[in-house]
Amino acid sequence: MIEKGRISSFQMAIIMNPAIIATGILLVPSLTAAKAERDMWISPIWGSIFGFLIVFVTFQLHKQFPKETIIEYSEHIIGPILGKVLGFIYLFFYLHINGIIIREYGEFVVGNFLFNTPLIVILSSMVLVCAFSVRGGLEVIARTAQIFVPIVILLWLLIMLFLLGDLDLNKMLPVLEKGVMPTILGAAGPASWFSEYLLIAFMLPYLSDPEKGLKWGHLSVLSVLIILVITNLTTLLLFGDITADLLYPVMNAGRYISIAEFFQHLESIIMAIWIAGTFLKISIFYYALVLGTSQLLKISDYKPIVFPIGLLLILVAKWTAPNLIELKHFLGTSSVFYFLFMQIVIPTLLLIIRLLRKKLQVKRGTKSEAISHDKT
């Protein structure tokens, strides 16, 4: 095995939390509000169904091939050639999605704080830091997550608490004004975020307690769901109908805080949440990409390819969209199908093929057994 480190199921759950919420809490409120309006807080609940589903599917696949990642077992399921092709597609997918995440990070920093700094500098400094943590291996990422995630959640909680006084419950009424349909349409954004739980396919083989993987995976989805619902609810109760018009509603909310006239201008806290969270998110996607590449190419160690792939990531991040408008348009429209297809449909198909084949084998097995019985 290429990865020598071992993590616990609990650590896996902790890594996955910022892997979803880091970009989720900033972009999801606005995306869901655009479709679901006053019912935007319901949308993540529909979206989370995909999260629970993919954790279940990945875990079932893991049970079939306990020591392999999705790159490796796809070869066993659909044959060596098709499997390799699928592996390549997955690697390109992870290169692309990670490029998008890095770009989102860069756009936010440039758009809100460092207006004059070239984007490339911000992108490459982040990728460099992530490269070090990826070189450290899965254990290092897990431990970093254990340190950062409580801080991120605490800061997030602080922002939500400080806003309590400015919230107006009337803004969420009437509930389901136009029926359930808008909330389901609004769920498209959260669903593509939740589908990123496919990443656990790269961690399950390295668990020290794999039997708890399913339980902690689902708990992790639940924690993300709670955070997204509360974030959506808070921005809705604060901004009401203008939530959809804001690019980063949580950022505006952070700026809105004013406790006793002197405790204000808290956007730096949002910035801290964002940087610590995206650092972990980029790291784990980066890790999956590097590990997958070395498994597909059958390299004995993944460390030498970390920096070259980092360079690729920077380029993809730069090239992925000409501007923020197209990036956001892509995230709100076609990306949903793209992400869901890659991260939900294909793994589910893999599992179905695997189970069908096994059933056929068993049938054939019993038949041949019966024949052999006859003979004797």
Next chain:
Amino acid sequence: MIKPSLVLLTLCNLCFLVGCWDRSEINDIAIITATALDYSNENEIELSVEIVIPESMSAMVKEGGGSGARSTFVESAIGETLADARSNLQTKVARTLFWGHSESTVIGEKLAEHGIKEHLDFFSRMPETRFRNVVYVSQGKAKEIISSLPHLEDTASETLHELAQFESGLHITMKDLFQMLKSQTGETTLPLIKVVQTKEEGKMKDKTQLIINGAALFKEDKMIGTMDQVETRGILWIRNEIKTATVTINIEDGEGKGKVSLEMIRSSTELQPSIENGRWKMKIIITTEDDIIQNASNFDMRSPDIIHKIKMKAEKDIEDRVKQAVSIVKDDKKVDILTFGESFRRKYPKEWQKVKDKWEERFPEIEVEYDVTVKVLRPGEATEPPAVPDDKVKEG
């Protein structure tokens, strides 16, 4: 022995250390505390900003202030859009303009009449600006408001901010304004502010007073009229935003008569919409708790009968105030700043969908009912009126 690769890596890292593109020192920025927008001509607007003079502000803090010297100055520029005016303004100021601390925005009356939404967009798009800054419409030029030098605070911006906090008039932040403009009923109202220059005794000659003088009413984003302070207070009762109020009533009973003033402790208002046989009704339920703060009559405030009479009178008085405000908004100006539409939308979402496009016609037809309850809790610190001889005190 140091590895060459390690040296190379360290050198590469140095590249990241020099990247101070966005370094902005405190002495390179001009801190803006208030923004004023005025109509200039058909195509252009005038942007004025109040900028802190750091030296004199720190001197004021040290000396305890009040020397009459300004701690801020006002600079203005004209441009096609707000952003355009801003860059013209930048050429007049030697430091980078910084909007992060702007706490109040004043819109000139004339600009308000021509429409405001295109200019407000700037405040939602520019990352520095804050949604919590308070917004006013000025009577006269907005520039005059932010140029005024008030008695109590050091700057006009601080006064504007404090006035909003005090909530004797409307308290509308930029966020509220966007929400009002966004709403389906197009209900927008902003507090009116006015500068008063008097040469009365007891006032400093070079100082001026800012007062809230009612409210401006908007249809969509254009100002269509104003209300005076008394009428605005009625609106505040309905919007459940009233924080301080003194009710003075006349009571008469046999030989005793006179005025009694009550001070509001707390109050809450509930709007109860109902649709009966296609008739849209709105019930305004006001519950308020009051203390007596002045008894200018010769009644004994210990008598529960008298207190009951006062209660009835006060209820009538508040109802009249609210009625007056409703009639202006509903029958005269026909703008739904009372959030009636929102209340109906919450309770009757289906019916609302049908009428939301015709709300303008529908709103004046709503029947309004009033249900005011005043609770007189305490008679203040005196019982009988201390200034009235015992034999003239009436017990009701």
